[in-house]
Amino acid sequence: MLTGVQVVFLGGDARQLEIIQKLSELDSTVTLVGFDQLQNPFHGVQRQSLTPELLQQADALVLPAVGTDDKGRIHAIFTSDELMLTEEHMAALSSHCVLFTGMAKPYLSKLCDKHRITLVELFDRDDVAIYNSIPTAEGAVMMAIQHTDITLHGSECLVLGMGRTGFTLARTLFGLGANVRIGVRRNEHFARATEMGFKPFYVTDLAQYVTNIDLLFNTIPTMIVTAQVIAQMPNRAVLIDLASFPGGIDFRFAEKRGIKAMLAPGLPGIVAPKTAGRILAQSISQLLLEFTRNRGNGQ
Ligand code: NAP
Numbered sequence: 001m002l003t004g005v006q007v008v009f010l011g012g013d014a015r016q017l018e019i020i021q022k023l024s025e026l027d028s029t030v031t032l033v034g035f036d037q038l039q040n041p042f043h044g045v046q047r048q049s050l051t052p053e054l055l056q057q058a059d060a061l062v063l064p065a066v067g068t069d070d071k072g073r074i075h076a077i078f079t080s081d082e083l084m085l086t087e088e089h090m091a092a093l094s095s096h097c098v099l100f101t102g103m104a105k106p107y108l109s110k111l112c113d114k115h116r117i118t119l120v121e122l123f124d125r126d127d128v129a130i131y132n133s134i135p136t137a138e139g140a141v142m143m144a145i146q147h148t149d150i151t152l153h154g155s156e157c158l159v160l161g162m163g164r165t166g167f168t169l170a171r172t173l174f175g176l177g178a179n180v181r182i183g184v185r186r187n188e189h190f191a192r193a194t195e196m197g198f199k200p201f202y203v204t205d206l207a208q209y210v211t212n213i214d215l216l217f218n219t220i221p222t223m224i225v226t227a228q229v230i231a232q233m234p235n236r237a238v239l240i241d242l243a244s245f246p247g248g249i250d251f252r253f254a255e256k257r258g259i260k261a262m263l264a265p266g267l268p269g270i271v272a273p274k275t276a277g278r279i280l281a282q283s284i285s286q287l288l289l290e291f292t293r294n295r296g297n298g299q
Contacts, residue, residue, distance in 0.1 A: 002027055013065075031046045037079055061093070072107055097118075101120070140169055144238065152215075153177035157178040158181045160182075162189040215237070216239045226253075235258060
């Protein structure tokens with residue numbers, strides 16, 4: 001249990017509600033900032049304004065999926081007030097406070113470094129990334145269905161990258177009956193892809209493998225689908241870039257060629273906010289239990 005552990009939530013979207021629910025069930029003391037427009041308030045959970053005094057008490061601070069923007073603004077859909085995390089707030093945190101977020105921009109990482117606050121970037125964790133790959137793959141399938149006039153069954157699909165997202169997506173497409181080719185760079189991924197029934201190729205040869213595709217899904221976070229590669233594609237191809245901004249597709253050239261190409265960020269939060277919230281809730285609660293056990297508080 002997390003009895004006596006003070007957790008402050010600063011902003012966020014529907015995913016936060018699952019985390020609040022879970023931490024309340026574990027008996028932590030939860031305070032919400034930036035939730036004044038929430039329709040169904042949680043029982044026994046306080047709402048307050050963001051002040052240094054509030055943060056002094058916190059054992060943990062939970063920020064949204066993207067902690068802050070480059071100026072310290074916190075995304076908060078349940079309030080119309082602007083929420084800013086400032087130097088003064090960080091200075092008020094006690095040294096044992098742990099800050100959780102999905103991913104931190106340099107503004108937040110620098111503040112945490114400066115004030116020696118433990119920063120946990122949940123999307124960096126393998127377990128979270130693997131669980132998140134499930135709603136991501138479902139979201140990618142949704143986008144593919146929306147943007148094509150053929151079934152995925154029997155379609156020529158190309159997945160780039162066999163990491164946590166690429167692997168799940170390739171398996172999902174394969175399960176739907178698509179012909180799946182997967183672009184890898186490691187021999188062991190080539191071997192595993194062969195074993196799984198996908199047709200692997202090395203990404204260095206990408207241009208040779210795009211001449212007959214219906215769909216391309218990129219998970220490689222670097223420029224990989226260049227103008228030279230796009231030049232080899234049929235006009236019907238639809239390109240869905242899952243890699244984080246700016247993605248790995250030359251969108252300018254795709255548009256010039258009249259090929260549909262789109263960046264598809266944040267799919268778990270869009271297609272399955274409840275599941276995405278539960279994934280984060282599970283990870284945060286486990287980590288908080290470990291931290292508090294090591295510190296000797298919580299029960
Ligand atoms: P990951 O496990 O690190 O997988 C990335 C893959 O890209 C790995 O297979 C890696 O190969 C490969 N790769 C990286 N650089 C490469 C290069 N220069 N040439 C060839 N292959 C290269 O990451 P992930 O968790 O799957 O996430 C992939 C991307 O999707 C990230 O940008 C992540 O932020 C994003 N993402 C987006 C969503 C969404 O909703 N759109 C959701 C989750 C994640 P090696 O294994 O050989 O290193």
